[in-house]
Amino acid sequence: MLLPQINQPGDLKKLPAEQLAPLAQEIRQFLIEKLSVTGGHLASNLGVVELTLALHYCYESPKDKFIFDVGHQAYVHKILTGRQEKFDSLRKYKGLCGFVKRAESEHDVWEAGHSSTSLSAAMGMALARDLKGEDNKVVAVIGDGALTGGMAFEALNHIGHEKKNLLVVLNDNEMSIAPNVGAMHNYLSRVRSDKHYLRAKDDVESLIKKIPAIGGKLARTAEKVKDSLKYMMVPGVLFEELGFKYIGPIDGHDLPKLLETFRQSDNIDGPVLVHVVTTKGKGYKPAEADSHKWHGISPYKIESGKTLKSAGNPMYTEVFGKTLIELAEQDERIVAVTPAMPGGSGLMEFAAKFPKRMIDVGIAEQHAATLCAAMAMEGMKPVFAVYSTFMQRAYDQIVHDICRHNANVMFAIDRAGFVGADGETHQGVYDIAFLRHIPNMVLMMPKDENELRHMMKTALDYDQGPIGFRYPRVNGLGVALDPVLKSIPIGSWETVREGEHCAILAVGPMVQTALAAAEQLKSSGIQASVVNARFLKPLDEKMLTDLASGGVKLLVMEEASQAGGLGSAVLEFYASRGIEHAEVRILGVPDCFIEHGSIKEQQQEAGLTAEHAADLIREIVTGSRLALRAGMPS
Numbered sequence: 001m002l003l004p005q006i007n008q009p010g011d012l013k014k015l016p017a018e019q020l021a022p023l024a025q026e027i028r029q030f031l032i033e034k035l036s037v038t039g040g041h042l043a044s045n046l047g048v049v050e051l052t053l054a055l056h057y058c059y060e061s062p063k064d065k066f067i068f069d070v071g072h073q074a075y076v077h078k079i080l081t082g083r084q085e086k087f088d089s090l091r092k093y094k095g096l097c098g099f100v101k102r103a104e105s106e107h108d109v110w111e112a113g114h115s116s117t118s119l120s121a122a123m124g125m126a127l128a129r130d131l132k133g134e135d136n137k138v139v140a141v142i143g144d145g146a147l148t149g150g151m152a153f154e155a156l157n158h159i160g161h162e163k164k165n166l167l168v169v170l171n172d173n174e175m176s177i178a179p180n181v182g183a184m185h186n187y188l189s190r191v192r193s194d195k196h197y198l199r200a201k202d203d204v205e206s207l208i209k210k211i212p213a214i215g216g217k218l219a220r221t222a223e224k225v226k227d228s229l230k231y232m233m234v235p236g237v238l239f240e241e242l243g244f245k246y247i248g249p250i251d252g253h254d255l256p257k258l259l260e261t262f263r264q265s266d267n268i269d270g271p272v273l274v275h276v277v278t279t280k281g282k283g284y285k286p287a288e289a290d291s292h293k294w295h296g297i298s299p300y301k302i303e304s305g306k307t308l309k310s311a312g313n314p315m316y317t318e319v320f321g322k323t324l325i326e327l328a329e330q331d332e333r334i335v336a337v338t339p340a341m342p343g344g345s346g347l348m349e350f351a352a353k354f355p356k357r358m359i360d361v362g363i364a365e366q367h368a369a370t371l372c373a374a375m376a377m378e379g380m381k382p383v384f385a386v387y388s389t390f391m392q393r394a395y396d397q398i399v400h401d402i403c404r405h406n407a408n409v410m411f412a413i414d415r416a417g418f419v420g421a422d423g424e425t426h427q428g429v430y431d432i433a434f435l436r437h438i439p440n441m442v443l444m445m446p447k448d449e450n451e452l453r454h455m456m457k458t459a460l461d462y463d464q465g466p467i468g469f470r471y472p473r474v475n476g477l478g479v480a481l482d483p484v485l486k487s488i489p490i491g492s493w494e495t496v497r498e499g500e501h502c503a504i505l506a507v508g509p510m511v512q513t514a515l516a517a518a519e520q521l522k523s524s525g526i527q528a529s530v531v532n533a534r535f536l537k538p539l540d541e542k543m544l545t546d547l548a549s550g551g552v553k554l555l556v557m558e559e560a561s562q563a564g565g566l567g568s569a570v571l572e573f574y575a576s577r578g579i580e581h582a583e584v585r586i587l588g589v590p591d592c593f594i595e596h597g598s599i600k601e602q603q604q605e606a607g608l609t610a611e612h613a614a615d616l617i618r619e620i621v622t623g624s625r626l627a628l629r630a631g632m633p634s
């Protein structure tokens, strides 16, 4: 066994090159076994085993800097940099992070989680290196999916112009999470597959050189012929035209070829792009056969490839997808727009039923948002189906193109709240804060999956501008689903429990937590009302005014950033109108990043539990101050 000998990249370099292939097999087996227990991004990592080995074999991490785009495919890098024994804790609370993590290792130089930042980071590190007069290598590993992100093009444009020495490894496996989309993807397919493109560049260029140099008008024609010939025949000409030296496409599982290519690239001045072709899920048949499913997988049985997760109630995402089909059957204005997340957003069935009305734009949230604005202005009812965290990318387009135009866009905001194993880069806890202050925006969150359906109907019927509904990455409560959907009056909250001593204004899943807290309080003789604060904007101003005039003390509970969330909105409401209120306390996500773990663990860390809510209510009602909870930010 070679793998146990590898505790640092230095150990790898002691191996003769011909031992890298057997080591690759051991790493594959390691990944398949460990992730069968922990789950994780299996397919992407199986695809980069040889590539990561070759990089660590050819370069000197951490002096040479490896920047993994998204970073979900850095497990092999972690295996080679002293973290093998931590894989049993992969993506677990306080365990090994599923993405690159600087706190874990000096070899982790750039963190991500969101796509398409690697080229900008590489350029920044190359610029700093040159300004400091250092000579380390900077290597970005970017997938064909991440290359569809707008930021990547911004960086390509800058890098190609500045001609800094850096290496871009394009890991092309034809997959984003789902099959990759877009003109760049089509171009790469041609480069990969067209026999003309596979001709060696030098004999193409020698062919071009044979065209005799002739004077006059013919010369210009000859030049044009040369250019179009080069355009047609030279692989990667697009990157060459952008100022990169293009090398490839090469087999990303061929270790000798990878070593030779990286060594060759070292002798080239300026930016180099090595195009490697890999198989996502390589070496594990179920993952190779369906790398969409195996992109991010829950624990599974190795032999059968069957996942172990219990069925449980349908996820909110599933209810969203099915309800959207129901609505789309009645209203042909509905068009679903997804930035590369058709599966995760529950739109696969919708796409099968309405292929022309499901638009996957690639990893392009900004483009998706503006596209929706324009479609809405043309009378369509676009549904911007986006994860809360990835929607952060489109903040300006939401302000500038959707809300300012008051465009009738429906926002289907998935993964709202804590997301669990993906951790801090993916928590959907900021969208209340960054949406509710934008004029014309309406924002809702249901207390259960049945109310989600009614909110979708509300959003469809609403034609006064942008309206969004946000829902969590959890199973529904298992409540009955009303067959007939009714619009909810905009800005109306719902009292789900009466109580005389105080009121808990709860958002989404926090309604259940608040009801549990109210139950706990009964034994202390405290009766708490629970309000389903299902509109984050507009607020239920009448209810807020009545509560204040009734001298009712309030606790706001939201699995969203305390700063700028519903609690802030309530305080703003009272303060801006000079309304005297008894007391408002806010229980939300504190001012810190909540790392990976289970959603329950993340709620506990944030204090979003029935017990803590009950403690706060006791304090509010009795006036006895609680000692500040140890460890929680003030």
Ligand SMILES: Cc1ncc(C[n+]2csc(CCOP(=O)(O)OP(=O)(O)O)c2C)c(N)n1
Residues within 6 Å of the ligand: 044, 047, 069, 070, 072, 073, 113, 114, 115, 142, 143, 144, 145, 146, 147, 171, 173, 175, 176, 177, 280, 295, 339, 340, 341, 363, 390, 393
């Ligand atoms: C801004 C942003 N949007 C969407 C995602 C979700 N996402 C994670 S990985 C991925 C696909 C990446 O494809 P690629 O770069 O080709 O990597 P592969 O898994 O194929 O190796 C997507 C869409 C993200 N991480 N960031």
Ligand SMILES: CC(=O)[C@@H](O)[C@H](O)COP(=O)(O)O
Residues within 6 Å of the ligand: 070, 072, 113, 114, 177, 295, 296, 344, 415, 419, 422, 473
């Ligand atoms: C790496 C990445 O960003 C995606 O794979 C993300 O992990 C998907 O999240 P879900 O598992 O919630 O769909």
Ligand SMILES: [Mg+2]
Residues within 6 Å of the ligand: 143, 144, 145, 146, 171, 172, 173, 174, 175, 176
């Ligand atoms: Mg890919």
